[in-house]
Structures are given as C-alpha cells and as structure tokens.
Amino acid sequence: MANAALTQAPAATGPRTSLRRTIGNRRTLGNSALTVLAVSLTLLAMFPLFSVLYMLIVRGGALLSPSLFTELTPGAGMEGGGIGNAVVGTLVVVAISTCLALPLGFLGAVYLAEYGGDRKLATLVRFAAKVLTGLPSILAGVFAYATVVVTTGSFSALAGGCAMAILMIPTVMLTSESALLAVPSKMKMAAFGMGATRAQTVLRIVIPTAIPGILTGVMLALARAMGETAPLLFTALFSDYWFEGKLTQPIASLSVLIYNFAGSPFEHQVSLAWAASLVLVSIVLILNVTAQFATRRPEEQ
Amino acid sequence: MNSQELSAPMTSEMPDSGRDSAAQIAAAVGDAPVVMDCRIKTLHYGDFLAVRDTDIPIVSNEITAFIGPSGCGKSTVLRSLNRMNDFVNGFRFEGSVHYRGQDIYAPEIDPVAVRRSIGMVFQQPNPFAMSIYKNVAFGLKLNNFKGNFDERVEAALRGAALWDEVKDKLSSSGLSLSGGQQQRLCIARAIAVEPELLLMDEPCSALDPIATRRVEDLMLELKEKYTIAIVTHNLQQAQRVADRTAFLFVDTSAGGRTGYLIEYRPSAELFEDPREERTKAYIRGEFS
Ligand SMILES: Nc1ncnc2c1ncn2[C@@H]1O[C@H](COP(=O)(O)OP(=O)(O)OP(=O)(O)O)[C@@H](O)[C@H]1O
Ligand SMILES: [Mg+2]
Numbered sequence: 001m002a003n004a005a006l007t008q009a010p011a012a013t014g015p016r017t018s019l020r021r022t023i024g025n026r027r028t029l030g031n032s033a034l035t036v037l038a039v040s041l042t043l044l045a046m047f048p049l050f051s052v053l054y055m056l057i058v059r060g061g062a063l064l065s066p067s068l069f070t071e072l073t074p075g076a077g078m079e080g081g082g083i084g085n086a087v088v089g090t091l092v093v094v095a096i097s098t099c100l101a102l103p104l105g106f107l108g109a110v111y112l113a114e115y116g117g118d119r120k121l122a123t124l125v126r127f128a129a130k131v132l133t134g135l136p137s138i139l140a141g142v143f144a145y146a147t148v149v150v151t152t153g154s155f156s157a158l159a160g161g162c163a164m165a166i167l168m169i170p171t172v173m174l175t176s177e178s179a180l181l182a183v184p185s186k187m188k189m190a191a192f193g194m195g196a197t198r199a200q201t202v203l204r205i206v207i208p209t210a211i212p213g214i215l216t217g218v219m220l221a222l223a224r225a226m227g228e229t230a231p232l233l234f235t236a237l238f239s240d241y242w243f244e245g246k247l248t249q250p251i252a253s254l255s256v257l258i259y260n261f262a263g264s265p266f267e268h269q270v271s272l273a274w275a276a277s278l279v280l281v282s283i284v285l286i287l288n289v290t291a292q293f294a295t296r297r298p299e300e301q
Numbered sequence: 302m303n304s305q306e307l308s309a310p311m312t313s314e315m316p317d318s319g320r321d322s323a324a325q326i327a328a329a330v331g332d333a334p335v336v337m338d339c340r341i342k343t344l345h346y347g348d349f350l351a352v353r354d355t356d357i358p359i360v361s362n363e364i365t366a367f368i369g370p371s372g373c374g375k376s377t378v379l380r381s382l383n384r385m386n387d388f389v390n391g392f393r394f395e396g397s398v399h400y401r402g403q404d405i406y407a408p409e410i411d412p413v414a415v416r417r418s419i420g421m422v423f424q425q426p427n428p429f430a431m432s433i434y435k436n437v438a439f440g441l442k443l444n445n446f447k448g449n450f451d452e453r454v455e456a457a458l459r460g461a462a463l464w465d466e467v468k469d470k471l472s473s474s475g476l477s478l479s480g481g482q483q484q485r486l487c488i489a490r491a492i493a494v495e496p497e498l499l500l501m502d503e504p505c506s507a508l509d510p511i512a513t514r515r516v517e518d519l520m521l522e523l524k525e526k527y528t529i530a531i532v533t534h535n536l537q538q539a540q541r542v543a544d545r546t547a548f549l550f551v552d553t554s555a556g557g558r559t560g561y562l563i564e565y566r567p568s569a570e571l572f573e574d575p576r577e578e579r580t581k582a583y584i585r586g587e588f589s
Contacts, residue, residue: 184427186423186425186427187427187428187429187430189385189388189423189427190423190427190428190429190487190490191429191439192385192388192416193383193385193416193420193421193423194416194417194420194439194440194443194490194491194494195413195414195415195416195417195418195440195443195444196413196443197413200443204439205429208430208431209429209430
C-alpha cells in the first residue's frame with residue numbers, strides 16, 4: 001500500500017513516462033539510422049557531379065584568361081587563340097531559341113492551365129508535350145535540318161535556334177503549366193469576386209503569381225538546350241569566325257567546339273575543349289543562380 | 302455546442318412544417334425597402350441538393366445575418382447572391398435573385414457586372430501575392446477609379462481596423478501578414494470599391510475580440526451608405542449588429558443534407574422570442 005502511494009505520487013506532478021531522449025531506444029536508433037542512410041546516399045549521388053566539376057576546374061581552369069574570350073578558335077596544330085566565337089555563338093543560338101520557345105511554350109501553358117481543362121485539344125497538347133520532352137535531341141536536329149536547312153539551302157544560326165526551340169518548348173510549357181496551376185484557386189476566386197474577367201484574372205493575378213515557377217521552367221529548358229550538341233551538328237554547324245549579325249550563316253557554339261576538339265590529336269585543342277566545358281558549365285550555373293535571386297519573393301528575403 | 306450532434310435527433314422528430322411561410326417572411330419585412338430578393342427553390346452541386354426553399358429578403362441599409370449549423374448551406378446561399386457558385390462544376394440554380402429589380406440569374410445578365418457591384422469577403426482569407434497597397438488598390442484599378450488612390454487605400458485600411466498595423470509596410474506582401482490581418486486586408490480590399498451590397502462570410506472568425514468589435518463598428522458605419530449580408534457562427538455578433546436574421550437548418554431526413562430556411566425575422570424578435578422549435582433549440586443550445 002505504502003509503495004503504491006509512493007509510485008503514484010510523482011505521477012500527478014511529473015510526466016507519466018520519461019520524456020528524456022535515450023540513445024539505446026529503438027525509436028531513436030531507427031531515426032538515426034535513416035538519417036545516416038539518407039545523408040550517405042545523397043553524398044554518393046553528388047559524387048559524380050563534384051568529380052566532374054573538379055576535373056573541369058583542374059583541366060579547364062589552366063587556360064582561363066581574358067584572351068580565351070576575345071580570340072578566335074585556332075586551326076589544327078596552331079597554338080594560342082581562344083573560344084570567343086563559340087561563347088558568342090552559344091549565346092546567340094540560345095537567344096534565338098528562347099525567343100521562339102518562350103512565347104509558344106508560355107502561351108501554350110496559359111491555354112492549358114486556364115482555358116483547356118479537360119478538353120480534347122488540351123489533353124492532346126499535354127500528351128504531345130510530354131512525348132516531346134523525351135524526344136532524342138538528335139531528332140530535333142534532323143527535323144530542323146529537313147525543314148530549315150534544306151529549304152533555305154544553308155546551315156545557319158536560325159536553324160540551330162529552331163532545333164533548340166523544339167527541345168525547349170515542351171519543358172517550358174509543362175513547367176509553366178504546373179506553375180500556373182499552383183496558384184491557389186482562392187486567389188482567383190478573390191479576383192473573380194471583385195468583378196474581374198477571366199482575362200483580367202489571368203493577366204493580373206495568375207501570371208504574376210506564377211512568374212517564379214515559370215522562370216524556373218525556362219531556366220531548366222535553357223540549361224538543357226545550352227549543352228546540346230547533336231541538334232547543332234546538323235543545323236548551326238560551326239564557324240571559325242566571329243558572328244557578324246547574320247542569322248542565315250553557320251555559327252560556332254561551345255558544345256560543338258567541345259565535340260570537335262575533344263577528340264582532336266592536337267593537345268592544345270583538347271585543352272581548349274576542357275576550357276570550353278568549364279565556361280559552358282559556368283554560364284549555366286550563373287544563369288541559374290541569377291534566376292533564383294531574381295525570382296525570389298519579397299517575403300522570402 | 303456541436304450543432305451536428307444536435308441536428309440528428311431534431312430532424313427525425315420534427316416535420317418539415319416547422320418553418321416560416323411566405324406570408325410570415327413577407328410580414329417580417331413589412332414595408333422596408335428590399336434591395337435583394339433571394340428566392341432559392343433548389344440549389345444543386347451536381348446531383349447533391351445543397352439548399353432548397355430558402356427565401357431571404359435583404360433590406361436596404363441594413364445588416365442581414367445568416368446563422369445555422371455548420372454545413373447547412375449559409376456560404377452556399379451567400380455565394381449564390383453574386384454568382385460565385387458559377388465557378389463550381391455542376392452548380393445548378395432554380396429560383397431567382399432579384400437585385401434592384403433585375404434577376405441576376407436571367408440569361409441576359411453579365412455575372413462580371415453583378416460581381417462589380419456586389420462585393421464579397423470570403424470565409425478563408427485570400428489576399429493576392431502582391432503588396433498590401435496593391436491588394437487594396439486592385440478593385441480600384443479594375444473599376445478604372447480616377448480619384449486619389451492613396452486616400453482610398455488608407456480609408457479602406459482604417460475601416461478594416463488594419464491601418465495602424467500596416468501603415469509603415471504598405472509595400473510588403475499581403476501574404477506576410479498574420480491570418481487575422483489577412484482577413485482584415487480582404488475586408489479593406491472589398492470595401493475600397495464601395496460596393497452597394499457587401500457579402501461577408503464569417504469575416505471575424507479569425508479575429509480577436511478587439512478586431513472583431515472594430516469590424517462590427519465598421520459594418521454599422523457602412524450600413525449608413527451600403528447594405529450588408531453576413532454569415533456568422535457567433536450568435537452574439539448577429540444580435541449585436543444584425544437588423545434581421547435568417548436561421549437556416551439542415552434536413553437529413555431523405556438521406557441527403559439539404560439546407561433550408563427555418564425562420565427569418567428582425568434579430569431582436571428572433572433571438573428573444575423564436576417562433577419555430579428548431580430556432581429555439583439552436584439558440585438555447587448555443588447559450589447553454
Ligand atoms: N463547391 C462545392 N461542391 C460541392 N459541394 C459543396 C461545395 N461547397 C459546399 N458544398 C456542400 O454544400 C453544403 C453546404 O455547404 P456550405 O459551405 O454552404 O455550408 P456552411 O453553412 O457555410 O457551413 P460552415 O458554417 O461550416 O461554413 C455542404 O454539405 C457542402 O458539403
Ligand atoms: Mg461557410
């Protein structure tokens with residue numbers, strides 16, 4: 001009796017069971033084990049990425065200098081030179097493809113998210129876009145070759161931009177659609193409730209709210225397109241000269257430069273390929289980081 | 302009180318006859334000017350009969366409160382008064398809602414125009430992902446307002462008892478506010494355009510007693526110029542502010558959950574001397 005009274009007394013004031021963390025406890029052990037597993041697998045997954053970056057910096061960093069960006073690609077067996085024409089070329093081709101893919105992909109997404117719903121056309125477009133995201137990039141090149149290069153009669157920056165745009169459109173469209181759909185419907189209802197038309201609601205509420213998500217989609221598509229080589233081989237080809245503002249002529253690009261020089265018997269060209277790889281990765285990285293900062297909402301700052 | 306618990310025994314015991322007749326509703330209005338005459342015969346969401354037989358006249362320059370247990374269709378009725386239910390798939394409406402003599406469900410009516418003159422504050426706070434200032438100015442821009450924006454925005458924020466809290470951060474996002482502040486922002490946004498009729502769905506459910514009182518004061522002030530219909534779970538609030546009160550209940554007898562009007566009367570009469578049994582039980586339950 002006395003014992004029972006003693007064991008019950010603290011229960012009224014203190015907690016029933018101990019709340020202290022115990023190391024040997026099965027629950028605690030399981031928890032730690034899962035954390036360790038998740039962290040180590042993540043590190044394993046990051047390993048290839050960091051080893052690639054490491055190699056790029058070690059092998060490509062050696063040639064980094066201002067002249068790398070201001071000089072033309074050297075011919076076979078020659079020393080010196082840079083990759084200036086390829087950097088400019090890549091930016092030009094990507095600009096062309098963005099100009100083509102952004103309006104088409106974005107407006108397509110607005111249709112899908114705001115007007116299409118479950119309509120047959122919308123379902124079809126969505127299905128086609130999903131299939132196109134998996135399109136082997138070489139097919140985009142072949143398509144642009146058949147439609148642009150053959151009809152205009154020459155390899156050109158424009159053809160390269162078209163090939164890239166085909167790769168970008170589905171990504172831009174699908175990611176923008178999900179960004180638009182992620183806008184809470186209660187915000188739309190608030191706008192409708194104020195007497196906004198559908199167009200006003202889409203233009204003033206839905207699109208501005210979805211901009212960060214849309215830009216993320218565009219950046220993803222850009223990053224992918226920028227590294228593509230195959231579609232450019234059939235379309236933009238390459239050029240050892242500076243871009244002179246003519247979109248109808250072949251143009252240099254970093255990815256094709258890497259493709260051409262990496263297998264070259266001349267050591268200097270191989271190191272230029274490394275440098276070009278480092279520059280390409282850096283451009284993609286810089287674009288991504290800028291987009292992240294540019295699209296950050298005020299309340300997250 | 303848990304109103305759902307209450308509803309089960311009551312509906313099975315009592316016949317449908319315990320509700321106001323058309324004549325009683327007409328008598329409750331008397332010769333007061335009705336700005337909106339809501340006559341719902343049936344209101345469906347798909348196959349689901351959500352509300353039936355609900356006639357609620359809304360008198361000009363008054364506050365009309367809708368009370369009743371959760372799920373009885375108060376929000377549904379309120380939303381049908383500015384055609385917000387049009388956005389629900391499968392929504393069907395039989396009956397009429399006459400606003401200043403025009404049936405807003407008539408085919409020639411533009412629902413957008415209806416919503417321009419009938420404002421709404423929703424049950425859930427729903428500010429836009431833009432600055433506090435722009436939130437309030439949104440409706441003004443929609444209506445091509447030509448006057449002084451700053452003045453109107455300040456007046457609206459003061460009216461919603463929010464000005465002092467946000468006057469130094471008008472450019473920060475409306476989403477950065479607390480839940481109760483967001484709700485007051487939505488009230489400010491709705492009153493900035495000075496709608497002739499303002500529908501408010503539980504506008505004070507996320508507010509503390511002080512902010513609640515200030516919103517109530519605002520409603521009393523607004524009714525000098527405008528008309529207000531408000532849904533509330535707070536019976537004291539209905540007693541404090543509402544000139545007339547409509548009590549809705551839910552009929553579960555046929556296996557469905559159909560809301561309908563039980564009693565519509567001046568608030569003082571309804572709360573002090575309820576006519577219908579269900580009204581008595583609901584009010585008693587709430588106070589016990
Ligand atoms: N969009 C909708 N689609 C289908 N059914 C709905 C929809 N909105 C409401 N309902 C149904 O209509 C009935 C009435 O809902 P309503 O939201 O009007 O209730 P309420 O009286 O406002 O309740 P509360 O006091 O909890 O807000 C409920 O049974 C609900 O499930
Ligand atoms: Mg409700």
